[in-house]
Amino acid sequence: MFLRLLYESFARQRRRKLLAGLAILLGTTAVTAMLALATTIGDRIHQELAVYGANIVVTPKADQLAVKIGGVDIKPATGGAYLKESDLAKLKTIFWANNITGISPELPIKVDLSIYGGATANDLLGIGLWFDHPLTGGTMTGAPQLHPWWKIEGSWPKGPGQLVVGRALATKYNIHVPMRAGLAIPGAQNGIDDVVIYGILDSGDDSENKVFMTLNTAQNLNGTPDAISRVDISAQTKPEDAFARQDPDTLTPAKREIWYCRPYANSIAYQIREAIPGADAQQVRKVEQSEGTVLERISGLMWLISAAALLAAGFAVSAAMATAVLERRGEIGLMRSLGASRTAIALLFYAENGLLAIVAGAIGYLAGSALAYTLGAHIFSGVSTTHALNPVLLPIVVALALIVAIAGSTPSIRAALKQDPSAILRGDA
């Protein structure tokens, strides 16, 4: 009997059920979409913030003191300390290896550039970098990835015979791409006679005065194979809090373990220092700290808006449910006069609304996930690393829909049950 009543209620009041279902569906769609966006916003904003460059730099611990003003080395170090390029593979073994999204080693050298049929530029700052170097998981990394504001006219060097020069140099020496030139170390015999300048770099900073080549080219020219003097690392980190600022060596072993296993910039830098001998890894505070606040603010905003969406959808759905019950007071009166108990009637209405909430909530979950995915893909460039469907959200959203539907209809069910059936049936109520 109960099941038949339930079935008939859905079969005969299709339009009314459709309206209440639509309210739940829209509500869960909005809530799912907001929650799905809020949970992935951290990764997405991190990708966007990558434009500010590396948040961790690694330098040789035994390095000489840099004497740099405005990015220009005034007293270039001679025979400075180096790190080993081959040691960079060890970055893949640290605890937070998967959080490292970009690595860019460099080796600065002095070069003379003689353009065929043109001027000779002496004592330029050359720099060896990675271009399209494979990182884990098939992604590429290197200097262009860590300096997204660099704009290249032409193409990046791919081998020993290829160069890129900065815009300032190109203007000064009237360089066009492609152009042939000779490259040599000042005062030394070794050099490459025939190189092709394939690109001109616009960076808006002092890099426009440099000559770019592959790391291998610079190492061979300099006679220092495997040597690098600095590594820029872009890592996905957790914004710094009071705990992150503690010195791990002063913590108790248990606390130290917790500190070590959180993706703070400080912990990752600490692990890099452990992994690479002779390395000094530091967080770039300007980038790391600012990214932390921006990330916190934007995801905080999303969470608060999600909460507001939840509240509003809850109100709206419960109002719609309440109306649906109020409309059916006549039915309630009839059932009561036919001898149905209050509990049985309440149970019937709750079962109806519950069923509606589960079905509409599940559809709303799908619609919301799809909406979040399209919205995210539309607004943020780049491939999202997360799947469109977040299975954790399904039970949450359906449970919320259930709670809201039942809580929303309770006051009107109670009110309808309290009234005298004969009064309802006469239409006096």
Added chain:
Amino acid sequence: MKLTLGSIIRRSLIHRRSRSLSALTAMTVSAGVATALLTLYASLDTKLHKEFRSFGANIVVTAPANTPNLAEQVKKAAGPEALTAPFAYAVATTDRGTPVVVAGVDFPAVRAIDSTWQADAWPTAPNAALVGQKAANFIADERTLALTFAGQKQTFASAGHLRTGGDEDSRIYISQADFAGWTHASPTVVEVQIPGGAPQVEAALGRLRAQLPGLEVEPVRQLVEGESRIVDKTHALMFGAVLLIALTVGVSVLATLSASVLERRRDFALMKALGGTQLQMMALFLLETVLLASAGVATGWLLGSAAAWAISETNFHTATLPRPQVLPLVLLLNLAIAAMAALLPARALSTLEPASLLKGE
């Protein structure tokens, strides 16, 4: 007693109190949500740009050595809203004979612009120095920090170490006055921080370049570009969220209100049987819902403004003041919903025969 439209509406609202109250609640919620989101949305850009200021300067002015009054000129050209911090540089030698960059700065100005610098203590006393964490490794005695510039030996006291993770770690910072007295050099670099987004920075660039010919004025490109992009994306995301939530609330309110109008088929039929015209019926329903909607907007605006204030206080730690400018839009939105909720069922009812309705068919 003469029946006027006003008295019918008054009686209708009072007599069905619980119904009126639930419709009012629905309208209040929709107005409140719209107000909160629109208020936040309107101040979002300003708030986000403010957060981006912790990235430091967005314009750098470089001048040849011994440019007189450089800092003052830049400050004047940049405008009163901008923060400026002049830097003077010299290469001195430490007590261990290592060359080191010494910078003369105005400490409060640097602290304001480069808020992410981590200093053990900011120097205040004369002849106090802030020593970069790498530079500290090349100094034998930090308490009597002896530096030599062009044969001139000067002693400073280290106030503490500076950690930035950048070039600053390899430098020693002293106050402008101490620096000028020692090296007789004036600032050559001024960091400028313009509040706001790319258009403001562009305008300031133009002003600086026009008023300071011969100086190198460059934007910090990655900062300006990245900032605009992230602010725009967050803006778009918020816009999507606002639309989505407004739609949800709007449809639910529409469902609630139109159901309550539909429920009054009997009133409708009775009035029609007593000689009411279709137009009068429509006007009655419309007026009733519009009245409820207006009351909902009034309370909703107050509640929504409070919600916006609370959200921005928790998230951005700055207050968002209520914006009367959003009121017309919220009112329009809610009136549209109310009108639709009243007129759609009224139209459906107009085709029905009053007699059959009254009989209860």
